[in-house]
Amino acid sequence: QVQLAESGGGLVQAGDSLRLSCVASGRAASCNTMGWFRQAPGKERVFVAATRWGSCSTYYSDYADSVKGRFTIYRNNAKNTVYLQMNSLKPEDTAVYYCAGTQRRTITQYRSDYDYWGQGTQVTVSS
Numbered sequence: 001q002v003q004l005a006e007s008g009g010g011l012v013q014a015g016d017s018l019r020l021s022c023v024a025s026g027r028a029a030s031c032n033t034m035g036w037f038r039q040a041p042g043k044e045r046v047f048v049a050a051t052r053w054g055s056c057s058t059y060y061s062d063y064a065d066s067v068k069g070r071f072t073i074y075r076n077n078a079k080n081t082v083y084l085q086m087n088s089l090k091p092e093d094t095a096v097y098y099c100a101g102t103q104r105r106t107i108t109q110y111r112s113d114y115d116y117w118g119q120g121t122q123v124t125v126s127s
Contacts (some may be wrong), residue, residue: 002026002116004099009121012089016125020084021107022099023117024053031056032103036073037111038095038123043065049073049084053101062107067093089125096120098119 004081008020009080014032022034035050051061051073082099108114 002101004101004116004118006097006099007116009097011124011126014090014125014127016089017085017087018089018123019100020086020097020121020123022082022084024080024082029107030054031105032101033105033107034073035084035100035102035107035109035114036082036084037098037100037114038093039098039120040092040095043095047111047112048097050107050109051075051082052105052107053069053077053082056105060107062109064109088121089123091125091127094123094125096122115116 003025005023031054034053036048037045038048039045049063052059070088075082098120099118101116102114
């Protein structure tokens with residue numbers, strides 16, 4: 001069982017930056033995938049970014065079109081932590097951001113493919 005805990009959310013102005021952190025604890029496959037999703041009020045939870053995690057032979061990442069060029073997902077295996085660096089934030093980025101994990105080695109954007117979820121952290125971007 002893997003537990004995930006996010007932190008780093010807050011209230012910022014448009015154009016500002018934030019970094020979200022997700023600490024993983026518990027047993028996990030040697031190489032798996034960690035991702036970030038977000039859910040705005042009244043909307044479905046949608047994919048933001050994902051990266052391979054752990055002892056993988058290769059590493060790569062994937063992003064939703066809406067955040068490409070602004071958000072960066074990266075990991076620190078020694079700290080069991082995945083980060084989401086968010087730059088040039090827009091009001092439409094306002095949402096609860098969730099960290100998620102799956103034992104799949106192939107990155108997936110499908111919410112149903114993820115087995116573990118954090119409790120979420122609120123990001124609010126004012127105009």
